[in-house]
Amino acid sequence: MTASEKIALVPGICADPFFADCAAVFEEYAGKAFGVGYCRKETEGGIVLKRDPALPEEGYRLTVAEGGVTLLAAEKKGMHNGLADLLDRIEKDGDSLLAAPCDLTESPDCPWRGLMVDLARQWHPLPYLLQYVDLCWKNRASRLQLHFTDFQSFTLPMKAFPKLATEGRSYTPEEIGTLVDYAESRGIVLVPEVDVPGHTSQFFAKYPEIFGTAGVLPASDEVFDALRTIFSEVADMFPHSPWIHIGGDEAAIGEWEKCGRTKAYMKEHGIADIHEMYAEYIRIVTDMVLSLGRTPIVWEGFRKEYDDRIDKRTVVVAWESFYQLAPDLAEAGFTLINCSWKPLYIVTGRVSWSPEEIASLDPWQWDHWMASSPAKDRGIRIDRKYPVLGEQICAWGDVIAGWENWEDGIKLEMQLVAERLPALCGKLWDLGF
């Protein structure tokens, strides 16, 4: 299509009051992309945003025609998706803004078009988090999981346990508020993660009297009370987040054999061994999250013989195809998110897979490169009748955490994500079957 066949757009935007904040966000991004200021009134050739309750929550209808652009949506998330699509279609030609004519009605096939960023191994100052929200918006991603805690740091502010926040690499309450408002005004759902009972050295470094004695959080009423307080603070900090991720990966549960408090707890509750204790831990913490009115998410980790004791509202992230395989989790009744190591993991500076490999993964399929995974070489596939919400790219900071210039590390991470997120979101938007 030549430039003359495209429609010349006028930088005006007129929104139903329900979509006023969507219009403001579009103005901001369009201003940055094209150096053009959008006026906020009905303008011949401009953009009109209207409400159409018949469209699905994330859907929109976009019409670009002589006379202007009309964008219809039922909900703000649908309008944000439509505006991101529109922004992508606009090009600048001299002083003109052009877009090809179209009339399309869109909605995504998969609700979970996710990105996870590891904030605990590599400290990310707030402006980088806001840029990740921008990246999600531009790609019509829907969820941004934030891995706030791990061995290296605990990056959330806590009122009841103030020493937990790692000095010099934790967010202030005001920064979390800014992040929450920024994501909410862009329709991006934040998924906060506090990883327990493993990856918790910060807990026992700062409060050994409560969390100490082992390389994994002990099982004890005192620890569970503390975790109830911590997750309740997380829920308060992230009021718009329907999901809270409790971690649950790679816990060094062998340490419980040496932990008097955990052994006493197991005896008191008739728990036979550490694998049952681990499943019980996940049950207790996921129940805490449910009692806060949020849906718990957990990394794949508990054994299948204990599936019955975990509430089936829990969403399981199948990532390593090692502890329990997706077919068993699905058959047990869990809803899944696909984070197949290959091709969805990025360990910046060490490993990542191409956008093409990401685009060709089916959400009901797991591929792996880890030698001990049963998915290695042959992959794992489950029937499409099972609920898989979608997929998520996970950007880990293990390697860049060791780099002298941390900003170079984050910039490389952001570049790797920016190259891959379009492939993930594009595919999950329209699976083509």
Ligand code: ACM
């Ligand atoms: C993980 O990669 N440890 C979830």
